[in-house]
Amino acid sequence: MGGYGDVKLLREDGLRLDGRKVDEMREVEIEAGILPAADGSAWVKHGLNVAVCAVYGPMEAHPRKIQRQDRAVIDVRYNMAPFSTSDRIRPGFNRRSREISKVTAEALESVVLVERYPRSKIRVEIEILAAEAGTRCVGITAAAVALADAGIPMRDLIVGVASGKIEDTVVLDLDKAEDNYGQADLPMGILPTTGEIAFLQMDGDLSVEEYNTCMDYNLKAAREIHVLMVDALKRRYAEKNGGEA
């Protein structure tokens, strides 16, 4: 790591290039229920990342060979729009989106009460409209809100957050430059009420102390985002209820 040693990611005053403190998150906005055709949906803006998620089902799983006799399968399709980055992305499934779809499905399986719907399928479609590092985390957050909006029983919501290391300093929520030229990246899927971790990946090296700091940052950020998720879900139904929640 550190092959880009000449790229300065921290300013003289200790703040990051975009003026954030090391433990400061990018701004997050969440809306629930934005797609009328889906059973549940969500829109999440996290910094410059924009993700839309639609949930369909539970429905009978087809083809039959994918059915599980004791639980529902969660079929996640993570996709980046061709226009989401500065270089055009070739439309369609690729190695990266397949991997993210798989790990997202596994993260969601640990919160959704899949055993309630044996032999069925829950379809989760995550579409990244704009990308600026950390899209898998934004996708997980959006999927959690959309699943709750669809009325699918869950143990908890799940929040996607990441922290990492730049210039030997642990920072929360890497942006594009920090992700590209930083030393490590630690995305996590956290169950905010219990603090359980349902998803964890690590790119780069972290010492035990650095890892623990990352963990603290991620937990703190997860709680902050959780408040916004709950607010988005309640706001949707407060509106529907004539403004009285």
Place this chain on the structure above:
Amino acid sequence: MSGAKEGAELRLVTPGEAIGASTGVRAGTGTLIMGDNIIATRVGWIRENNGVTSVDPIHAAYMPRSGDLVIGVVESVRNNLWFADVNGPFNGLLPMSLAPWKVEFGAARQQMDIGDVMLARVQEVDEAHNIVLTMKGVGLRRLKEGIMSEISMNHISRLRGEGDSTLRTLKEVSDCRVIVAENGRVWVDGDADGITFMRAVLDLVRNEGHKATFNASLEALIDNRRNA
């Protein structure tokens, strides 16, 4: 059950939110006991009844129960049975023996083919969620004309009203035959004018079914039609 509610004790909860201590209460639908707490598993309103705490979900998939009247769409046909999509997580199975026709083995398609719509009743649901449908019963038949529409599960009671009063009014005003099935599907048949009116009603249910003002809006729509 659903819709706008009055009273301060109603609380909207989201999955994972602690509702209260688990001692002395039983966890009902939409809740789960985790440690010392009862937590919600769905977005909905808390309801407490005879020591059972449950969450009335705002949005939920149809869960079939035996005896439910459902509108199904044929999804596949075998030699002696039909599989129907009943708007839920599991498909319903209609065996030849429970169909209203005498059909020879292999001729099932001649009575009902893929995409055809049927009015059926849930005969039984077993522990593995296998659903058996029946078309033996008064009024159960293949629906050959009219329109089919879907509304959210928890708006069904709003469309029906207290003791089906709203539904009766709608039938009378629209001069249509209307069936509101337990699985959130609605079938309407009548003249074009009546169907147009019912379409407007169903749109209202879909868009404003949660609102406290729903009944007033529906009244206005009905009055409008009566005076036209």
